[in-house]
Amino acid sequence: MIEYKHSVSLDVSKCKGCTHCLQRCPTEAIRVRDGRAAINSQKCIDCGECIRVCPYNAKKATHDPLDCLNDYKYKIALPAPALYGQFDNLDDIDFVIQGLLDMGFDDVFEVAKAAEMVSGYTRQYLRTEGLKKPVISSACPVVVRLIRMRFPFLCENIMPILPPVEVAGKLAREKALREHPELCPSDIGCIFISPCPAKVSYVKNSFSGEKSNIDSVVSVSDVYFKLIDAMKKVDAPAAFTEAGNVGVSWAISGGECTAVFNDKYLAADGIENVIRVLDQIENSDFPELEFVELNACNGGCVGGVMTVANPYIARARIQSLRRYLPVSPNLHPLSEDVPADMMLPGFEYIPTAPLHEDRKEARRMMAEIQEIRKDLPDLDCGSCGAPSCAAFAEDIIRGEICADECVVFMRRVFHDYLSAHPYEQALNDNKDKEVQNGK
Amino acid sequence: MLEDVVRFTFNVDGEDFSSAGAASVQVKKHLRQMGFSPEIIRRVAIAMYEGEINMVIHADGGVATVEVTDDSIVMILEDKGPGIPDVALAMQEGFSTAKENIRSLGFGAGMGLPNMKKYSDSMKIETEVGKGTTIIMTVNV
Numbered sequence: 001m002i003e004y005k006h007s008v009s010l011d012v013s014k015c016k017g018c019t020h021c022l023q024r025c026p027t028e029a030i031r032v033r034d035g036r037a038a039i040n041s042q043k044c045i046d047c048g049e050c051i052r053v054c055p056y057n058a059k060k061a062t063h064d065p066l067d068c069l070n071d072y073k074y075k076i077a078l079p080a081p082a083l084y085g086q087f088d089n090l091d092d093i094d095f096v097i098q099g100l101l102d103m104g105f106d107d108v109f110e111v112a113k114a115a116e117m118v119s120g121y122t123r124q125y126l127r128t129e130g131l132k133k134p135v136i137s138s139a140c141p142v143v144v145r146l147i148r149m150r151f152p153f154l155c156e157n158i159m160p161i162l163p164p165v166e167v168a169g170k171l172a173r174e175k176a177l178r179e180h181p182e183l184c185p186s187d188i189g190c191i192f193i194s195p196c197p198a199k200v201s202y203v204k205n206s207f208s209g210e211k212s213n214i215d216s217v218v219s220v221s222d223v224y225f226k227l228i229d230a231m232k233k234v235d236a237p238a239a240f241t242e243a244g245n246v247g248v249s250w251a252i253s254g255g256e257c258t259a260v261f262n263d264k265y266l267a268a269d270g271i272e273n274v275i276r277v278l279d280q281i282e283n284s285d286f287p288e289l290e291f292v293e294l295n296a297c298n299g300g301c302v303g304g305v306m307t308v309a310n311p312y313i314a315r316a317r318i319q320s321l322r323r324y325l326p327v328s329p330n331l332h333p334l335s336e337d338v339p340a341d342m343m344l345p346g347f348e349y350i351p352t353a354p355l356h357e358d359r360k361e362a363r364r365m366m367a368e369i370q371e372i373r374k375d376l377p378d379l380d381c382g383s384c385g386a387p388s389c390a391a392f393a394e395d396i397i398r399g400e401i402c403a404d405e406c407v408v409f410m411r412r413v414f415h416d417y418l419s420a421h422p423y424e425q426a427l428n429d430n431k432d433k434e435v436q437n438g439k
Numbered sequence: 440m441l442e443d444v445v446r447f448t449f450n451v452d453g454e455d456f457s458s459a460g461a462a463s464v465q466v467k468k469h470l471r472q473m474g475f476s477p478e479i480i481r482r483v484a485i486a487m488y489e490g491e492i493n494m495v496i497h498a499d500g501g502v503a504t505v506e507v508t509d510d511s512i513v514m515i516l517e518d519k520g521p522g523i524p525d526v527a528l529a530m531q532e533g534f535s536t537a538k539e540n541i542r543s544l545g546f547g548a549g550m551g552l553p554n555m556k557k558y559s560d561s562m563k564i565e566t567e568v569g570k571g572t573t574i575i576m577t578v579n580v
Binding site: 150152153279280282283284349351352354355356357359360362363366367370394 | 444445446447460463464467469471472473474475477481484485488489507508509
């Protein structure tokens with residue numbers, strides 16, 4: 001099996017071994033062992049919850065440094081729509097585009113513009129006959145990985161159209177080669193300005209089945225300060241935005257849905273809510289729904305951990321920014337059918353390893369887990385290093401840890417021992433008296 | 440010595456629609472850990488989910504037990520609710536005695552029992568009006 005490359009990682013020197021991340025991780029991928037957190041890469045979906053919750057900043061998002069701009073002769077910025085929501089008092093996206101050019105990019109290709117094309121093709125795709133409904137958006141890589149790992153029956157529902165960022169990279173590269181015949185493909189760097197680490201994983205793991213059109217991924221937060229300086233110097237921007245209301249709205253939860261121009265949709269945001277919705281879709285059919293948009297981050301992409309602004313404030317800014325934009329400038333005419341090079345291969349189920357390859361043995365282990373759980377307090381305190389008593393019981397049976405790591409269990413063992421050994425009990429009582437007498 | 444069966448027991452809370460389905464989610468997870476195929480897991484999850492919802496809507500909750508053996512997964516749903524006066528009628532698709540306030544939540548489409556039968560290999564209903572209902576569903580592995 002090919003190892004999945006993650007973009008959420010741990011700085012061991014900063015980790016204090018507390019339990020914040022343990023209990024927040026939606027896939028129970030974290031354990032604290034020897035006083036430090038460890039992430040199980042087979043379970044991690046790069047949602048960034050642990051980054052959000054870590055009080056010591058020990059969890060970090062891995063992305064390319066801004067210096068990566070120097071690696072390319074011709075640099076194209078691919079700003080995520082969420083970038084536009086980061087600036088106070090911004091009333092015109094043109095300033096952002098001009099700022100990006102002024103800070104050293106040779107061209108800007110807005111992901112929002114590509115998102116409008118994806119929206120257009122989504123509407124076409126939804127008209128395909130015999131489609132398994134509801135169609136689930138493939139834009140959030142966390143959600144796609146979650147479905148592939150935990151919801152085998154929903155893999156078929158994921159929309160097989162390239163996500164906007166990939167479309168943007170593809171078109172930006174084609175445009176550069178067209179306008180600058182002197183460039184060779186390796187001169188061009190398509191640099192995505194991303195609000196979240198999951199997009200980094202997306203690029204690193206060639207999510208679309210072949211090499212991604214994105215060459216580097218930098219964070220919104222890294223770009224922010226350099227960009228804001230450049231923007232302040234802009235009086236009258238010469239560049240202008242090519243995005244419309246539809247594309248910019250992709251930054252916030254519900255934005256992608258409304259672009260479907262159909263009211264049979266659902267939009268959920270926040271990883272816990274997403275999981276609940278998926279469980280329910282898998283259980284019962286939702287005949288009335290055509291389209292489902294799921295964002296792992298609260299508020300949508302503006303809630304990504306690589307942004308700077310509060311997601312709700314960013315959302316409000318996006319609302320006012322988009323008000324005076326056209327619905328969509330439709331600069332790229334859409335073809336009759338979704339072009340083959342914008343389609344993804346299907347999404348396969350990635351089963352997580354069972355307790356044991358042999359089902360009989362796995363069942364026996366499960367029975368033991370149930371037995372052990374009877375001795376555990378069900379407090380889910382995390383002191384043992386596992387996120388819950390159930391996960392701890394599983395770790396014991398897998399031979400990863402010993403039951404005496406449970407403090408509650410050990411306290412009971414200690415008390416049982418004392419009551420069974422009156423001599424030690426008496427010694428203990430004497431010690432208590434000595435303490436009381438000040439000896 | 441451990442028996443050849445793993446048993447999971449869940450208390451299903453009455454009138455708690457937001458957590459109805461929690462047992463189904465747990466069972467799904469356990470079956471995945473034991474390496475069952477996605478198809479089997481889905482059938483059990485749906486049958487279990489519908490059963491749970493029924494207990495919440497009609498019987499003020501109850502107890503759900505799932506027994507996993509080598510060749511079957513058995514779901515036993517016991518409640519002390521009002522019982523089912525006419526089982527044949529209740530089994531008809533679209534028949535529902537759910538109250539209006541429950542229908543307004545999107546439940547009560549009359550597909551609960553038919554779905555439970557559809558997704559399990561066998562289903563047995565023991566019911567007595569005024570005493571309660573026990574439903575035993577088996578999915579063969």
